[in-house]
Amino acid sequence: MIRYRDVLRSIFSILLCVVSCLVSANGQRNAASAAAFEAMLPVLHHPRCMNCHSAGDFPRQGDDSHPHAMNVRRGPEGRGVTSQKCSTCHQDHNLAGLHMPPGAPDWQMPPRNTPMIWAGLTDNQLCELLKEPKQNGHRNIDQIVEHMTTPKLVLWGWNPGEGRTPVPMSQADFAAKVKEWAVGGAVCPAASSSASHAATQ
Amino acid sequence: MISFSVNKRPVKVDVDPSTPLLWVLRENLELTGTKYGCGMAQCGACTVHINGQAVRSCVAPVSRAAGKEITTIEGLSPDLSHPLQRAWLEIDVPQCGYCQSGQIMSAAVLLNEIPNPTDDDIDQALTGNICRCGTYPRIRRAVHRAAEMMAKGGAR
Ligand code: FES
Ligand code: FES
Numbered sequence A: 001m002i003r004y005r006d007v008l009r010s011i012f013s014i015l016l017c018v019v020s021c022l023v024s025a026n027g028q029r030n031a032a033s034a035a036a037f038e039a040m041l042p043v044l045h046h047p048r049c050m051n052c053h054s055a056g057d058f059p060r061q062g063d064d065s066h067p068h069a070m071n072v073r074r075g076p077e078g079r080g081v082t083s084q085k086c087s088t089c090h091q092d093h094n095l096a097g098l099h100m101p102p103g104a105p106d107w108q109m110p111p112r113n114t115p116m117i118w119a120g121l122t123d124n125q126l127c128e129l130l131k132e133p134k135q136n137g138h139r140n141i142d143q144i145v146e147h148m149t150t151p152k153l154v155l156w157g158w159n160p161g162e163g164r165t166p167v168p169m170s171q172a173d174f175a176a177k178v179k180e181w182a183v184g185g186a187v188c189p190a191a192s193s194s195a196s197h198a199a200t201q
Numbered sequence B: 001m002i003s004f005s006v007n008k009r010p011v012k013v014d015v016d017p018s019t020p021l022l023w024v025l026r027e028n029l030e031l032t033g034t035k036y037g038c039g040m041a042q043c044g045a046c047t048v049h050i051n052g053q054a055v056r057s058c059v060a061p062v063s064r065a066a067g068k069e070i071t072t073i074e075g076l077s078p079d080l081s082h083p084l085q086r087a088w089l090e091i092d093v094p095q096c097g098y099c100q101s102g103q104i105m106s107a108a109v110l111l112n113e114i115p116n117p118t119d120d121d122i123d124q125a126l127t128g129n130i131c132r133c134g135t136y137p138r139i140r141r142a143v144h145r146a147a148e149m150m151a152k153g154g155a156r
Helices: A004-044 A123-131 A141-149 A152-158 A171-183 B021-028 B083-091 B100-113 B119-126 B136-153
Strands: B002-006 B009-013 B047-050 B053-056 B069-071
Touching (some): B083 B136, B119 B136
Antiparallel strands (some): B047 B053, B047 B069
16 A cells, blocks of 8 residues: 555655756756856957947047047947047948058947946956846847847957957857857856956056 | 039039048049048048038048038038138138148037037047147137127027
8 A cells, every 4th residue: 555655755756856957957057158158258358349348438449448549439329429429430341451440330339328338347247237228228138149249330340450350259159159148048157256357548 | 423412512423432522522523622631530631521420531432422411611601601710710720721621620510519618528529630730729719719609699
């Protein structure tokens, strides 16, 4: 005769097994997502991205991220001010030749209300900032993936024109990492694990 | 054929679409008030307006002007009556003059957006317009003077 207590015990062990499998699968998934984010960092920290996501109310330029010549300012919309807007000099394409203005459609930096300054953030803070709708232009995770993989302005980082170093990973690999991060739950690296990316100048 | 309007006059030009707008203005349309300084968006001498916004015409391909309204220094007013032109004459801003059409075209955009600019607004707006003769203090005074004229009499 099957005892009631044995049945309960079996059910309990099966449940325990399922839960622990789920927890461990989830743990792996979290770790994979956070690892994918870490793999994205060499691109995010590169001057091609940081020069517009940098400290201060102005863009930077060059591989040494010096402040943009001509005292160019961010402006309310991230498109410059009055007669010194981005579109005063930048076209929708790179111009040939060294020191010629680079360009892509809709050349701009983040607007003043949501400046998305990455300089000085730890990897964890950068990851959390990317996900914060109040800071990221009200984007959800799908829209963040889209921003990092689609607009020509962002893809310009792979084709920045003469005299500028492109970001250090193939576009396909970067897009795969961004998607892996998002699909895994857009998990951020642990708060303690990351070094801060130095603020520039 | 690329069509646009220059100083309210419709024009059509038969040039390679990548030709810099400055070349088309000076060579094809003979509007030589706009100057060539550097050819790489570094000096501001070539500044014109495309749909009211300041653009360095030396780096803007003429294709960017298609269907748009271009204003050059010749079109700012028909008779030197624009407050900036009057202020420039009154204060006698230019030295050699080479940079001045670019300075005025940039200042015009500034005054459209900020009718009563501070020194800081002026500096931010005109810092990309280089004056080899160093007329900056007079430029600043003249922009303030033009703002005063506009406040009193309205823009003409
Ligand atoms: S000639 Fe165009 S900015 Fe110098
Ligand atoms: S007046 Fe000579 S360059 Fe400005």
